[in-house]
Amino acid sequence: DAGVIQSPRHEVTEMGQEVTLRCKPISGHNSLFWYRQTMMRGLELLIYFNNNVPIDDSGMPEDRFSAKMPNASFSTLKIQPSEPRDSAVYFCASGTANQPQHFGDGTRLSIL
């Protein structure tokens, strides 16, 4: 299995631009998680899906952030418009009930 695949690995863009992060979970996993990691705040859960349905989005910082999971093999996290304080590493993880989460290698996002 290829594991959780995230793209792009790095993204540098100017503030105000739309940013789309992509994630392909491990086949057979029915839960998908989006996290953000910064030095200041550590690792924060933004949103998670179960069977493609958003279960908890209370960690999404504001309306500029949105996430979708149109099918079991793909999810996106979108930021529009982006701001410098959104700069962070964004991780996607997938799993099943009672089993460990498997993380992707992350997208390092820099907003100038």
Add this chain to the structure above:
Amino acid sequence: KQEVTQIPAALSVPEGENLVLNCSFTDSAIYNLQWFRQDPGKGLTSLLLIQSSQREQTSGRLNASLDKSSGRSTLYIAASQPGDSATYLCAVRSTGNQFYFGTGTSLTVIP
């Protein structure tokens, strides 16, 4: 709100030493607790998952314990090796299906 604390924030030990990493949480209403390691520039790798009904889990040189009533978990690493150098994070899944991570312990094992 659940708070997860890891102490110490950083630890440096000589190769071969046994060591203990600590994780504490404020709300005992948890579903499970998980220990991860994170290497620089990488995502998290799951090490051990302990369900709320369990007291400990073992994998190779790693042993994790859970005392839900006191809100504590420890990760014991036996005979440490330089390859164990990484940041170790614990994460709590609450019964309300919220996930909370500690800020991690950065471990350096000196050859």
